[in-house]
Amino acid sequence: MADEISQVVEMEYKGVYYLFKGTKAMIAAMARMVKALQEWHNEKYLKKPGNCTWEKLQEVSEGTPAILEFPKEMFDAPPIGKDEKGNILYGKSDFDIYCEKYNLRYCIMPDLNPNDDYIPVAVPAQDMGIHQEQIKAVMGRRIKTEEEKDAEYDAKIVAVKEKILNATTDEEKAEAEAELKMLEDAKAQNEKLLNESKAKADRDNVLDFAEYLKQGEGTLAEYNPDMALKQENACGIVKEYEPYDCMWPVRDAELVPEGKEIYYSQRTKDDKIHYIRRKFVEDEQGHIYSEYYVRIPGTSNEKVYSDFGLSQTEWEKQLPHLLKEAGLENEQPTAVVQSKDRFVKYQEFIEENFKNARDEVSGEEKDKTYSSDEAKEFVEKHNENEEVKKAYEDSQFTIIKVDSEKLMYDENDVLCLQTEDGLLRGVMVDSMDEKYAEIFIKGDNTYAIVQPDGKKKELYGADIIERNSESVVDAVAKAAGRKGR
Numbered sequence: 001m002a003d004e005i006s007q008v009v010e011m012e013y014k015g016v017y018y019l020f021k022g023t024k025a026m027i028a029a030m031a032r033m034v035k036a037l038q039e040w041h042n043e044k045y046l047k048k049p050g051n052c053t054w055e056k057l058q059e060v061s062e063g064t065p066a067i068l069e070f071p072k073e074m075f076d077a078p079p080i081g082k083d084e085k086g087n088i089l090y091g092k093s094d095f096d097i098y099c100e101k102y103n104l105r106y107c108i109m110p111d112l113n114p115n116d117d118y119i120p121v122a123v124p125a126q127d128m129g130i131h132q133e134q135i136k137a138v139m140g141r142r143i144k145t146e147e148e149k150d151a152e153y154d155a156k157i158v159a160v161k162e163k164i165l166n167a168t169t170d171e172e173k174a175e176a177e178a179e180l181k182m183l184e185d186a187k188a189q190n191e192k193l194l195n196e197s198k199a200k201a202d203r204d205n206v207l208d209f210a211e212y213l214k215q216g217e218g219t220l221a222e223y224n225p226d227m228a229l230k231q232e233n234a235c236g237i238v239k240e241y242e243p244y245d246c247m248w249p250v251r252d253a254e255l256v257p258e259g260k261e262i263y264y265s266q267r268t269k270d271d272k273i274h275y276i277r278r279k280f281v282e283d284e285q286g287h288i289y290s291e292y293y294v295r296i297p298g299t300s301n302e303k304v305y306s307d308f309g310l311s312q313t314e315w316e317k318q319l320p321h322l323l324k325e326a327g328l329e330n331e332q333p334t335a336v337v338q339s340k341d342r343f344v345k346y347q348e349f350i351e352e353n354f355k356n357a358r359d360e361v362s363g364e365e366k367d368k369t370y371s372s373d374e375a376k377e378f379v380e381k382h383n384e385n386e387e388v389k390k391a392y393e394d395s396q397f398t399i400i401k402v403d404s405e406k407l408m409y410d411e412n413d414v415l416c417l418q419t420e421d422g423l424l425r426g427v428m429v430d431s432m433d434e435k436y437a438e439i440f441i442k443g444d445n446t447y448a449i450v451q452p453d454g455k456k457k458e459l460y461g462a463d464i465i466e467r468n469s470e471s472v473v474d475a476v477a478k479a480a481g482r483k484g485r
Contacts, residue, residue, distance in 0.1 A: 029222055030213045036225035037110075043233045045108045050099045054122060057107040063125035067109060067207045069118040069200060070095065070131075071138045094134070102130055110232040112215035114239055115336060117254070118200075120212055132204050139201045146194040146254075153187035178309030182287050185312065186251035193254055218333075227353065235345035240333035243323055247278075249307040249315050251288050256280045259339040265346075266328045266335070267354070273347055274327040283308075294326045404437045410450075421459065422451035 037054045045051045057065050077090035092100075099106065107122040123131050160180045167173035213221070218239045220228035231237060247264065250256060257280070265275035277293040289308040296303055305322050307315045323330055337343045406418040410425065417424040417439065425448050441461045449457040 029216075029225075030210060033213050033216065033221055033225040033228075036229055040110070040229045040232075042108055042110070048096065048108075050103070050105050052105055052107055054107050054109070057105065057122055057124065060105055061124035061126070064209075065107070065122045065124055066128050067120050067122050067209060067212050068128070068131055068135065069205045069207050070121050070135060071142060072117045072119055073142075074134070074138055075119060094138075098130070098134055102127075104130065106131075109212070110221070110229060111237055112212065112219060112221055112239075114237050115338070118205075120207060135205050136201070139197060139205065143194065143197050143201065146190055146197060149190050149252075150187065150194060153183060153190060157183050157187065179285070179287065181309060181311045182249075182251050182289065185249060186288070189250070189252040189255060193252065230353070231349055234349045235337075235342050238335050238337055238346055240335050242331055243319060243328065243334050244316060244330070246334060246336050247276075247292075247319060247322075248312050249310060250280065250290060253282070253286075253288055256288060257338040261339060263337045263340070263343040263346075264328070264334050265337070265343070266332055267350065273350065275343070276322065276326045276328065277302075292322055294322065401436050401438050404435055407437050407439075416450075419449065419464070421457060422449045424449055424459075424464065 039055075041053055042051065052060075054065075074095045075093045077093045077096075079088050080091040081089045083089055098104075104127050105124060106127075109120040109122055111119060113120075121131075157180065160176055160183060163176040164173055164180065167176055216222050216228070216237075218241060219237050220231055221237065228237060243264070260280045262278040262280075263275050264278065265273050267273055279291045279293065280288060281291060282288055289306060292305040292307075293302040294305070295301075303325060305318060307318075310318070320330065328334065335346065337346050402417065408416055408418065408423075410416050410423060441464055446458050446460060447464060449459050451457055
């Protein structure tokens, strides 16, 4: 019941205020991620002159730092030559050039949505205007290109339809019909990108902090932020989808990753990583299609599946055979990793942190086998730390029961509790029925009360618990499992 109730909660952490909206589970995950970010250092971008930690950025910002979604092309470093050994040398990206020019500070955030073509960057509130001016110019060019491409697709579709009408053989007609399917899919995919670009430009590429954290759904950030940030530094955040949601035919060139390869993998019941390699190909007419490579067990040979000329519906009929051949299962979390280099690092990360760490089944822990004493020690220590951390977090809250009619939303859709002093903003509901609601209150937190005259008053959580003691039915310090306060 608790996880089904959507609510808005205001959270203060180290002097910064956050406003979260969602279920109790979502809000708890966001709160854990906020705390984990305070200790995180982005090792990949640590040497960039203006880059700093999230914690440091909050200190230099005149107000809560904003998160902006930067088009990836702003980070592209142009090749400027080769060194003595023939290695390519790269210059500075557009982002680096203007940040150094204006001496700007920023924090390149963990990319919780790694398969799109935007990079989340937190910037001080006072510098937003400079960044948005640069972003606006790039977004304008991107939208113009996508609009021009939409018109090109229209012209190509008209031409292919003419080709179908004028075909003199069944073979010519079949080829033209296959081409038409790919062009129509390409137009639809470009249209989706165009609408996305316009939507981001309309909000000046600003990403609400809560929306940024929601992008972590399907990643380790959803349930283990500390491990997610460790993964970010090791191989980048890896997102999981179900096979049908990530293996659809790509027809627009802008959706093809830079390395022209994607690796799909699952950790299956035999505790091994099974994978499919996808290669993006462009034919002589400029049409995009994919070849899926599956390693035949016990050999070095690969079986190839192609989606050339197939609609999404037609390709989905082939997908079960592909998954079965690769040892993958439908409706199971499937990791999506771009490039072979990243996939190798992802495998190393899984091997180091998760191999042989089994889930508990039906409340009973399975017998564990470990590849070494060091692996056993790591897994047991990790599980122990997580249990202690969860127990500590839970022990900070008390549940009190109040009349359901005392709960209401204010003009900003923030859930409030009506008290004798006024409206208590941002309460978190554990459960609720027609008569009663159980809410979480943290004793040492300071809560904002909006009084009838509009003035704000601060009240300690312990005082709120005390004043509601008559209606407390089951006030519990949850980790200790005790009755009462």
